[in-house]
Every structure is written in structure tokens, then in C-alpha cells.
Amino acid sequence: MVDGACGEAAQDVDLPGQWVVVAIGSYARRELCPGSDLDLMLVHDGSVRGKLPAAAAEALWYPLWDAGFVLGHSLRTPKEALALARDDLDTLTSLLDLRVITGHAELAEDVVERAHGLARKRRKPLLSALAAAAHGRHERPGPIAEMLEPNLKEGAGGLRDIQALTWAGWTVNELGGIDGLVADGFLETGDPAVLDVARGRLLEARVELHRVTGGRSDVLSLQEQDAVARALDVSDADVLVRDLSAASRSVTWITSEAWRRLVPPRRRRVRTSVGFEPGEPVTAASSWRLAADAARSGLPLERAALERMRSLDAPVWDADARQHFVALLRTGRGAISVFEALEQVGAVVALLPEWAYVQARPQRNAYHRFTVDRHLLECVAECVTMLDEQSFDGEVAQRARPELLLLGALLHDIGKGIPGDDHSVTGAIAAREIAERIGLDPHGVDVLVWLVSQHLLLAETATRRDLSDEETIVRFGRTVRDTERLDLLYALTVGDSRATGPAAWSTAKAALVRQLFFEADSLLERGVVGPGLSDERTAALTRHRDLLDRGELAVTWEDRDDGLVGCTVVAPDRTGLLATVTAVLASHGFDIRGASMYGDESGMALEVYRGVDTFGRLDAAGRRAVDADIAAAIGGDLAARGRLEDRIRRYRRKPTRHDVVQVSFDLDASSAATVCEVDAPDAVGLLARIAAVFADLEIDVTAALVSTLGERVVDVFYVQDAHGAKMTEPRALERLRAAIVARLTADIGSGV
Numbered sequence: 205m206v207d208g209a210c211g212e213a214a215q216d217v218d219l220p221g222q223w224v225v226v227a228i229g230s231y232a233r234r235e236l237c238p239g240s241d242l243d244l245m246l247v248h249d250g251s252v253r254g255k256l257p258a259a260a261a262e263a264l265w266y267p268l269w270d271a272g273f274v275l276g277h278s279l280r281t282p283k284e285a286l287a288l289a290r291d292d293l294d295t296l297t298s299l300l301d302l303r304v305i306t307g308h309a310e311l312a313e314d315v316v317e318r319a320h321g322l323a324r325k326r327r328k329p330l331l332s333a334l335a336a337a338a339h340g341r342h343e344r345p346g347p348i349a350e351m352l353e354p355n356l357k358e359g360a361g362g363l364r365d366i367q368a369l370t371w372a373g374w375t376v377n378e379l380g381g382i383d384g385l386v387a388d389g390f391l392e393t394g395d396p397a398v399l400d401v402a403r404g405r406l407l408e409a410r411v412e413l414h415r416v417t418g419g420r421s422d423v424l425s426l427q428e429q430d431a432v433a434r435a436l437d438v439s440d441a442d443v444l445v446r447d448l449s450a451a452s453r454s455v456t457w458i459t460s461e462a463w464r465r466l467v468p469p470r471r472r473r474v475r476t477s478v479g480f481e482p483g484e485p486v487t488a489a490s491s492w493r494l495a496a497d498a499a500r501s502g503l504p505l506e507r508a509a510l511e512r513m514r515s516l517d518a519p520v521w522d523a524d525a526r527q528h529f530v531a532l533l534r535t536g537r538g539a540i541s542v543f544e545a546l547e548q549v550g551a552v553v554a555l556l557p558e559w560a561y562v563q564a565r566p567q568r569n570a571y572h573r574f575t576v577d578r579h580l581l582e583c584v585a586e587c588v589t590m591l592d593e594q595s596f597d598g599e600v601a602q603r604a605r606p607e608l609l610l611l612g613a614l615l616h617d618i619g620k621g622i623p624g625d626d627h628s629v630t631g632a633i634a635a636r637e638i639a640e641r642i643g644l645d646p647h648g649v650d651v652l653v654w655l656v657s658q659h660l661l662l663a664e665t666a667t668r669r670d671l672s673d674e675e676t677i678v679r680f681g682r683t684v685r686d687t688e689r690l691d692l693l694y695a696l697t698v699g700d701s702r703a704t705g706p707a708a709w710s711t712a713k714a715a716l717v718r719q720l721f722f723e724a725d726s727l728l729e730r731g732v733v734g735p736g737l738s739d740e741r742t743a744a745l746t747r748h749r750d751l752l753d754r755g756e757l758a759v760t761w762e763d764r765d766d767g768l769v770g771c772t773v774v775a776p777d778r779t780g781l782l783a784t785v786t787a788v789l790a791s792h793g794f795d796i797r798g799a800s801m802y803g804d805e806s807g808m809a810l811e812v813y814r815g816v817d818t819f820g821r822l823d824a825a826g827r828r829a830v831d832a833d834i835a836a837a838i839g840g841d842l843a844a845r846g847r848l849e850d851r852i853r854r855y856r857r858k859p860t861r862h863d864v865v866q867v868s869f870d871l872d873a874s875s876a877a878t879v880c881e882v883d884a885p886d887a888v889g890l891l892a893r894i895a896a897v898f899a900d901l902e903i904d905v906t907a908a909l910v911s912t913l914g915e916r917v918v919d920v921f922y923v924q925d926a927h928g929a930k931m932t933e934p935r936a937l938e939r940l941r942a943a944i945v946a947r948l949t950a951d952i953g954s955g956v
Contacts, residue, residue: 206236210244211306213267219260221251224307226315229276232303235363237411239420242268243276243298247311250281282315289322293333296322297371300380320374327375334368335467338459341365345423348406348452349544350578352566354445356410357422361452363410365459366403372466390465392507395458402451409448412436424448426568442566449564449575457548461507479506486512488519488555491546492528499535499542510545516554521642529642533610536588540581547577558634561621573705576620582703583613583696590695596718601695604688608652611639612696615652616659632657655692658683662697666716668881668920670907671723672741675875680720681727690728694721711766712798713911741802744812748774752808757838759831761822768797768814769822771830775838777809779904779926783895785811787844788833790889792826793818799891799910845896848889865948867941871932877906877922878931880940884948886917894919897943902926 207227214225229243230236246261261279268275280288289296299319304312323330341360348354348361357363369391373384382399385391409424412435416428424432429441438444468476478498484490491513498505519525532539546552553560562576574582587609590601601609615638619631635656639649661683669676684690697717701709751758751774762770771794773785782801789796798814822830836842870879882894891910898905898921907922923940925931931940 206231206242207305209268209271210264213264214306216263216267217246217260218263219248219252219257221249222308222311223248223260224309224311225264225305226312227303227305228298228301232298232301233367234303235407237407238414238418240414241276242273244268244305245278245280245285245302247280247282247285247307247315249311250283282311282318285315286318286322289319290326293326293330296326296330300371300374301367320378320380323371323374324376324378330375331372331467334372335463338365338368338463346573347456347544347578349449349456349564350574352572352575353423353425354448354452355423356406356413356448359452361454361456361459363403363406365455366399369399369459369462372462376466385462385466390462391458398454399458402455405448405451406455408436409444429566445566445575446564453544453548453564456544461504464504476503477506478503479509480512486515488516488521488525489528491516491519491551491555492525492532495539495542495546496528496532496535498545499532499538502538505542505545510549510551513546513551513554514549516551518557519555523643526642526644530607530610533584533614534588534591534606537585540578540585543577543581556638558618558622558638561634562618565621567620572708574703576617579703580614580617583616583699584610586699586702587613587695590699597695597698600691600721601698604691604695605648605651607644608648608655609692609695611635611644611652612655612659612692613699616656616696616700618656628657628660651689651692654689655696658693659696659700662693662717662720663701663713666720667713667911668909668918669870669873669879670909670922671716671720673874673876673922676873677720677723677727679872681724684724684728687725687728690721690724741800744800744802744810745804748772748810752804752806752810755806755808757835759834761827764814769794769817771813771815773809773811773813773834775809775811777803777807779902780895780899781809781838782811782905782908783892783899784837784844785834786813786892786895787848787889788830788837788842789813789815790892791844791847791850792830792833793821794830796891796910799908801905801908803906845892848892865945867944869937869941871930874922874930876930877924878937880921880923882917882919882921882944882948884917884919886915887948890917890948891919893947894921894944897940897947898923901940901943903931903940904928 210225210227217223217225224247226232226245226247227243228245230240231243236242244264246257246264248257248260257279261277265275265277285295285299289299296319299315300323302312302316302319338360341358341362341364345351345355345359348356348359351359355362369385370381373382374380376388376390377384379387382391382396386393386396409432410422412432413422413424413428414420416431416435424445429444433439433441433444436444438447464477478494478501480486480490480494494505494509532542543552547563553563559577562580565576567574567576567579572579587601590598591606591609592598615631615635617627617631618634618638619627619629622630622634624630632653636649636653639652644652661680665676665680671677684693694717698709698714701713745752748760751760755776757776758774760772762772764770771789775781775785786796786799794813795816795818796813797816799812801809801811803809833842833844837844864885866883868881870881873879884890895905902925904924904926905921906924909920911918923931925936931937
């Protein structure tokens with residue numbers, strides 16, 4: 205269709221001599237997507253100079269602009285085009301794809317032939333640049349097979365990797381392209397067919413992504429994956445992502461080996477790859493030994509050796525196999541590329557069948573960066589870093605039994621692909637089967653199974669429970685039981701959080717996790733239970749003691765070092781205070797990212813908020829306006845809730861299938877209050893809407909912990925009934941759950 209449009213537009217080109225309209229880029233490769241630029245070049249023989257060629261070119265460009273195309277255009281003589289190609293490798297690669305649309309084809313053929321010759325002359329710099337770019341795509345934007353929101357074009361294993369290999373083919377012989385690489389032994393005979401299938405899958409997904417979004421982005425975001433899957437007639441988004449992952453792994457597998465052959469290391473080593481010894485059988489022990497050797501040396505596994513591993517069929521583990529397997533994990537980040545190579549031939553699943561559950565499995569949240577399998581390997585790498593670093597975290601990790609820590613890191617999320625409601629439970633069952641299969645000692649098996657089943661315990665207790673409540677520490681300590689497990693759990697928690705991403709590991713969270721570790725460690729070491737108020741609470745009450753002692757409303761502000769705005773409110777404590785204050789803050793565009801509230805023996809409440817100034821209005825005057833509205837709302841002179849509802853209606857977003865509200869209760873975490881945990885999609889005034897439910901039901905909030913993780917929020921409230929008693933009656937709890945879900949679900953359903 206576009207060829208026809210360009211041919212029609214070219215009818216208005218009035219230029220003496222020979223000229224030809226050629227396509228370059230994705231248009232030349234017949235890979236146009238709805239959001240692609242249209243890259244064209246008008247090549248003329250140079251027989252006419254002055255303004256005439258430019259005027260003729262504009263006659264070609266203007267109809268295409270008027271038709272709505274985003275045009276990348278140029279006007280060149282063959283000499284000019286080739287001169288630019290000699291100085292600029294991007295220009296050279298664009299000429300390698302050149303395709304004739306209309307005009308004197310022989311003029312374009314001359315440019316193409318000379319560009320091919322130039323590619324062979326500039327083989328070394330061109331291959332070096334292409335290989336470096338391919339390597340860089342593994343770091344940014346990252347591998348398609350392992351990213352939750354992959355870039356289909358620029359991601360490692362994507363369309364650009366295939367294109368780059370095609371360009372590299374023109375540097376080796378006149379046959380050029382993929383065929384040229386096969387002819388000279390840089391690719392195997394079956395590789396072109398595999399690349400062609402992968403290219404088709406990636407290109408289809410990119411086309412539908414552009415259609416669904418109406419834009420140009422090549423990032424397959426979580427919120428668009430369902431729609432793209434439907435457009436491609438795929439059963440669901442997870443199937444789509446895993447299919448694209450398999451295609452991209454094939455691309456990565458083939459291109460990585462090709463670049464190693466095309467651009468060998470500058471310094472010759474004794475070995476350039478790692479393979480089996482002559483006559484060595486393929487067993488679990490020999491396979492893991494080979495993998496560990498490759499990870500330690502930084503050398504790739506021989507392709508022939510990997511092909512032999514395809515024959516692995518439920519191999520028997522022995523002590524040597526376990527030793528080599530742990531040695532592979534101990535290499536940390538070096539193990540990641542080795543695992544990727546083993547996955548390509550099915551060796552990981554053959555040796556660890558449970559790996560199939562997590563292989564290329566997406567995670568439906570915004571704070572994870574990677575698919576489950578890559579996350580597990582990243583967690584292993586982070587734990588290895590701690591085993592080698594001089595720090596408090598390193599000291600704790602180094603006290604732990606290394607193989608249990610590394611196996612726990614590798615297996616802690618293994619249950620995410622296994623049917624069941626709780627991946628910690630299903631994962632623990634799988635971990636026991638794996639531990640026994642590989643021959644771990646009975647004590648090690650029990651500790652590993654416990655570690656997998658409880659891998660969320662430390663982080664969730666530290667961030668979602670009141671550490672000033674003695675019952676919290678006692679209950680946590682009883683679950684951990686001994687310092688061996690506490691050390692392992694702490695190191696795994698740090699490694700897991702670091703591997704998840706920045707949203708999962710902040711300075712504040714690290715401090716809470718470490719505090720809980722210290723208090724539990726003291727309990728376990730000395731048998732003494734008696735932690736006082738938590739460090740954070742003590743510091744907050746001490747810092748604002750003057751305001752608390754005044755016994756009246758006070759609002760203070762601070763610009764924090766982390767870029768957030770801090771707002772602290774001191775006021776006489778009463779039911780509904782949280783709802784009132786948060787409604788005012790939200791109505792002024794204060795996007796709450798974290799909050800803590802504490803009661804004081806004097807009857808005053810201290811509420812500490814951390815958030816973002818969404819509209820940039822909270823300057824000195826804006827803050828004074830907030831102070832006045834808080835005072836008016838508490839005094840009953842301002843309907844803060846109504847003002848917030850107006851703002852909610854103005855800022856709507858499209859609901860998605862992930863907008864699920866979950867409310868749970870913990871009756872054992874505190875002896876004085878019931879813990880109510882709300883997990884919901886982030887939205888305008890979310891905390892205020894939840895607090896309003898408590899106020900309407902005359903429920904008193906004695907403490908609150910608020911955290912935003914990507915696009916979701918987890919809010920934890922310690923609540924009591926109107927008489928100050930702990931809420932335990934099932935009907936009352938169910939009424940509270942239904943009210944929160946109904947309120948937040950209604951907001952989602954209305955597009956809020």
C-alpha cells in the first residue's frame with residue numbers, strides 16, 4: 205500500500221536526468237508497523253544542480269506529509285550517499301537494506317553494490333560497533349525473555365538483533381546477509397529458519413502493539429499485554445509473553461554465538477570456549493561442572509557441548525553434581541548467561557524439572573523488573589555479592605551456610621508457576637523434592653524448606669506490622685526459632701529485595717528490616733523479650749515533643765533528601781482524624797507515598813506523611829492553604845471529603861484486569877488491635893477513601909503503615925472498635941471488608 209502511495213507521489217517529481225526513489229530502514233525491510241517512520245531517499249545522478257533537485261524532492265515529500273506519514277527523508281547523489289556512509293556506520297547500514305520503489309533502478313543498484321563493497325572494506329569497525337551495540341542491548345533496555353515489559357525492537361533478542369546480524373553478513377562475502385554468514389560458517393544451516401520464525405512472531409506483536417496503543421512505543425507494557433494477546437488470538441497475556449520469550453531466546457542464542465565467531469577476543473587465550481573432555485559422558489555432574497567452569501572463566505559453552513546436553517533425560521544426581529551446581533551458583537552474576545545457554549537446549553529443565561514452572565513466567569506487578577526465572581538468578585547474584593562484601597549485610601550472610609542461602613535464593617519463588625493459592629506453600633513442597641533429589645542432608649532439607657516457605661516473613665512483618673507492639677516481635681521470633689534461620693532469612697530478604705528493583709528496597713524499608721532483625725536476634729540470643737517503642741516511632745515522638753505537649757493542632761512541612769515532601773500533623777486524637785487530614789492533602793494534589801501515625805499517652809495524635817507535590821503547587825503559599833484547610837476540616841467548617849470527590853472525578857484512568865482490591869485481617873499480630881491490610885491499585889485519594897470507611901463505621905485507627913509499590917499500594921491499619929476494643933467478631937470484620945472493597949471497587953468501576 206505504501207509502495208503505491210510513494211509511486212503515486214513520485215509522479216509529481218520533475219527532475220531531468222536519472223533519479224530513483226528508494227526505501228531504507230524498516231520500510232526497506234518490509235517491516236513497517238503502524239507507528240513506524242517512513243524512511244525514503246531520492247537519489248539523482250547529479251546532472252542538475254541548484255534549487256531544482258530540492259524542489260523536485262519537495263514535490264515527493266509533501267503529498268506524503270499531507271497523508272499523515274512521519275517522514276524520514278533525504279536527497280542524495282550516489283557519491284554523496286556513499287561519502288556519508290564512509291564516515292557514518294548508521295548511514296552505511298541503512299544503505300545495506302536499500303530497496304527500489306520507483307525510478308531508474310540501475311542508479312540504486314550501483315549504490316547498493318558499492319555499499320556492500322564498503323561494508324567489506326570496513327569490516328572490522330562495523331563488526332565491532334554492531335557487536336558492542338548487541339552487547340549493550342542486554343544491559344539496556346534488557347533481554348526480551350526476562351523483562352516484564354520488553355522492548356520488542358531494541359531489547360536483547362529482538363528485531364534489532366536480527367537486523368544487525370543481517371548487516372554483519374555483508375562484511376564477510378558478496379553473498380551477504382544471513383546467507384553469507386551461513387556460507388562462511390558463522391551460522392549453522394538451521395539458524396536462518398529459526399530466526400525467520402522468531403522475526404515473524406516479534407513483528408506481529410509489534411504491529412498489534414502499535415494498533416492497540418495508536419502510538420509508536422515498542423515497549424509491551426503490562427497494561428497493553430491483554431489487548432495485544434486478544435488481537436493476536438492468543439489465549440492470555442502470559443501465553444503471549446512466554447511465546448515472545450521463547451522466540452527471543454532463540455535469537456539471543458544464535459546471535460550471541462555468531463558475534464563470538466565474528467568478533468573473537470583480541471587476546472588469544474588457551475581456550476576460547478568450554479566443552480566436554482574427549483569421551484566424557486553427559487551426566488548431571490559433568491554438565492554442572494562444565495557450567496561452573498564456564499561461569500568462573502567467563503568463557504562461553506561450546507555449542508557442540510550444549511547440543512550434547514539435549515540428550516539429558518532425568519539424570520541422577522550425586523555428591524559431585526551437587527557440589528558443581530552450588531559452585532555454579534557461587535559465581536553469582538557469571539551464572540546468569542550460563543543458565544540462559546543451558547535453558548536454550550532444555551538442560552536446566554532436564555536437571556531441575558521444576559524450573560519449567562518459572563521459565564519466562566511474567567510477574568503481574570510494576571515493582572518487579574524481571575520474569576520469575578531471571579529474578580531468581582538475580583537474587584542468587586545479590587546473595588553472592590553479600591557473601592563477598594564488607595558490610596553489616598555481608599557479615600550476616602557470611603554467618604549463614606552458603607549452599608542453603610544460594611539454594612534458597614534460587615528456589616524462593618519456584619512455586620509461582622505451580623497451581624495453588626500461596627506460592628510460598630507450593631514452593632516449599634517443590635523445594636523439599638529438589639533438596640532430597642540432589643542429596644542435601646536432612647537438617648539442610650528442613651531449613652531450606654522453611655526458608656522458602658517463610659521467605660516473605662521478615663519483610664512483611666517489618667513493613668506491615670507495628671514494631672513497637674511487643675507481640676509482633678514475640679510472634680516473629682517464635683516462627684523463626686533460631687539464629688541460623690534468622691541469619692538466612694535476613695540475607696535472603698536483602699537479596700530478594702535488591703533483585704526485585706528500587707521500589708522494593710528503600711532506605712526506610714532496609715532500616716525496618718534491620719530493626720526487626722536486631723530485636724529478634726536479641727530475643728533469640730538472650731531469651732529476653734522487651735523491645736521498647738520502635739526506633740522510628742521513638743524518633744518521631746521525640747522530634748515533635750514540643751508540638752505534642754502544646755495539646756493543639758500543628759502542621760509542619762519539610763523538603764526531604766529523597767525528593768519527597770514531608771508533612772507532619774499533630775492534633776487531638778479522635779476517630780476520623782486520619783480520614784479528614786488525608787482528604788485535605790489529596791484534594792491539594794499531595795500524592796501520599798508513605799505514611800505513619802502514632803498515638804501519644806497525652807491523647808494527641810502524630811501523623812507523618814511522605815508524598816509527591818503532583819502539580820507543583822505546594823510552595824509556601826500552597827502549604828499555608830493546606831494548613832488552613834486542615835484546621836477548617838477538623839473544626840467542621842470544610843467538607844474535605846466532598847472536595848476530594850470532585851478531584852477524583854476530574855482525574856480518571858482506564859481500569860484494567862489487575863485492578864483487584866484485597867482486604868485481609870490478622871488477629872494474632874497484636875494483643876490490643878486488629879490488623880487490617882488493604883492491597884489495592886494506586887489511585888487519587890486512596891488512603892483518604894479507606895480512612896473514610898473507618899470513620900463511617902466508627903472504627904478507630906491506632907496505627908497505620910502505608911507503602912506504594914509501583915502501581916499498587918499496601919496499606920496496613922491497626923484498628924479498634926468505638927469502645928477501644930480489639931475487633932474479633934467475624935460479622936463486624938466481614939462488614940468492614942465489604943465496605944472497603946465496595947468503596948474502592950466502585951471507584952475503579954467508574955474509571956477512577
